[in-house]
Amino acid sequence: MTNTGLVSLVHLGCARNLIDSELILARLAEQGLTVTGDAAQAECVVLNTCSFIGPARTESYEALEGLLQRKREGTLKSVVVAGCLVQRYKQTLREDFPQVDLFAEISDYRGLAKSVRALADGKKIQDYLSSPGLRPAERDDARMLATPGSYAYLRISHGCDHTCSFCAIPAIRGSHRSKRPSAVVEEATELIAAGVRELVIVAEDSTAWGRDFDMELPELIHEVADLEGDHRVRIMYAYPGRFPWGLAELLRDHPRVVPYLDIPIQHATSRMLKAMRRTASVDQVTSTLQRLRKEVPGITLRTTMLVGFPGEQEEDVDALVELIEDARLARLGAFPFSLEEGTHGAELPDRVDKKVIEQRLERVLQARDRTLKSVQEGHVGKTVTVTVDEPPDGEGWVVTRGDWDAPEVDPFIQVFAPEAQVGQDLRVTIREVDEEFNLIAEQVPVEETA
Ligand code: SF4
Numbered sequence: 001m002t003n004t005g006l007v008s009l010v011h012l013g014c015a016r017n018l019i020d021s022e023l024i025l026a027r028l029a030e031q032g033l034t035v036t037g038d039a040a041q042a043e044c045v046v047l048n049t050c051s052f053i054g055p056a057r058t059e060s061y062e063a064l065e066g067l068l069q070r071k072r073e074g075t076l077k078s079v080v081v082a083g084c085l086v087q088r089y090k091q092t093l094r095e096d097f098p099q100v101d102l103f104a105e106i107s108d109y110r111g112l113a114k115s116v117r118a119l120a121d122g123k124k125i126q127d128y129l130s131s132p133g134l135r136p137a138e139r140d141d142a143r144m145l146a147t148p149g150s151y152a153y154l155r156i157s158h159g160c161d162h163t164c165s166f167c168a169i170p171a172i173r174g175s176h177r178s179k180r181p182s183a184v185v186e187e188a189t190e191l192i193a194a195g196v197r198e199l200v201i202v203a204e205d206s207t208a209w210g211r212d213f214d215m216e217l218p219e220l221i222h223e224v225a226d227l228e229g230d231h232r233v234r235i236m237y238a239y240p241g242r243f244p245w246g247l248a249e250l251l252r253d254h255p256r257v258v259p260y261l262d263i264p265i266q267h268a269t270s271r272m273l274k275a276m277r278r279t280a281s282v283d284q285v286t287s288t289l290q291r292l293r294k295e296v297p298g299i300t301l302r303t304t305m306l307v308g309f310p311g312e313q314e315e316d317v318d319a320l321v322e323l324i325e326d327a328r329l330a331r332l333g334a335f336p337f338s339l340e341e342g343t344h345g346a347e348l349p350d351r352v353d354k355k356v357i358e359q360r361l362e363r364v365l366q367a368r369d370r371t372l373k374s375v376q377e378g379h380v381g382k383t384v385t386v387t388v389d390e391p392p393d394g395e396g397w398v399v400t401r402g403d404w405d406a407p408e409v410d411p412f413i414q415v416f417a418p419e420a421q422v423g424q425d426l427r428v429t430i431r432e433v434d435e436e437f438n439l440i441a442e443q444v445p446v447e448e449t450a
Contacts, residue, residue: 165343235260290327415440
């Protein structure tokens with residue numbers, strides 16, 4: 001058996017769930033528990049799960065099975081399961097996995113940490129912690145950052161009021177609740193004081209922020225960007241309908257707002273967007289993309305597409321491929337439709353055959369790769385400022401990002417810089433594109449940067 005009181009966390013899912021993992025880690029440390037990044041060394045492992053779509057759920061179950069196997073083998077004393085899988089399936093999980101020591105729904109995680117403390121002290125605990133209702137939209141407590149100091153995620157609201165036909169998130173995270181500006185500004189100030197260089201704004205729908213108290217996202221972004229410090233702000237999860245156009249001015253003119261926007265559009269025909277219960281028509285989506293490109297020259301757009309939704313025809317995928325190429329949507333994630341019980345989409349007829357979904361997804365990803373290759377090649381020769389995300393590897397190369405790339409989901413820029421530190425800015429010239437569409441750059445001699 002391993003060391004007493006040593007606890008570890010296995011994180012699954014999106015950036016929003018990562019913030020929850022960071023909150024759990026901080027609460028565990030407050031209980032005097034020693035947190036290790038090496039789950040193999042831990043006596044207790046907390047698994048923070050994802051349950052967004054089928055493949056993510058499978059990953060959560062497989063991770064859980066792996067931990068329970070270690071428990072059966074005696075190399076792990078206790079297993080704690082938290083996150084979206086618990087929030088979605090609640091007590092049924094308990095029946096399916098009676099060997100789990102604790103299930104915890106989404107909350108401020110204080111209760112979870114106290115229970116892990118009790119487990120470490122050999123005390124008996126209640127094995128299920130319900131969440132005390134919808135998480136209040138107040139500031140998050142202190143977090144133990146799991147991201148490198150160069151960036152951190154900043155959640156500005158919880159939940160979602162949209163009813164996208166394929167999505168289970170509103171059932172998991174509840175209706176939309178914006179954090180008050182003072183709460184977000186307080187968290188941002190602390191992250192900047194901790195040396196974080198890039199604040200990555202996340203929510204289920206960032207552009208809905210403030211509408212529950214007659215404010216709009218640009219007001220908040222302006223306040224966060226104007227804070228004292230050497231930081232910048234990147235916005236993820238914008239919704240293409242009812243777009244707050246004041247944002248375009250900030251994306252174009254504010255020196256601390258990165259000219260980048262993640263705006264999931266999901267599909268490219270009004271027939272499919274209507275069936276998906278997306279509130280923006282294809283004309284609204286394309287005019288929003290065109291206006292963003294016009295009003296914010298050089299903006300980088302990221303998006304997400306869903307392929308294989310019931311009723312989808314080949315010509316819908318033709319339109320999707322065409323939009324990717326015409327709108328130069330190079331930074332793009334695409335997912336196969338996953339039948340999510342409890343969602344409207346799960347009840348729809350005209351399901352698309354699994355094989356056909358895979359073929360269509362391949363077409364979409366090939367269109368994305370063609371576009372990405374050409375966009376990245378267009379960057380060769382440019383001189384830009386990048387920030388170091390990872391320390392030099394054995395050969396002295398560092399992973400960096402500039403304005404074009406969000407962390408963890410987009411390509412990156414590799415630079416030979418054996419002396420560089422995480423969070424440091426480098427001035428570089430793009431030299432080539434590698435086979436995975438990452439960029440390779442060369443540092444610009446200091447005298448040329450003056
Ligand atoms: S906007 Fe749609 S896809 Fe996104 S979280 Fe809300 S319901 Fe889900």
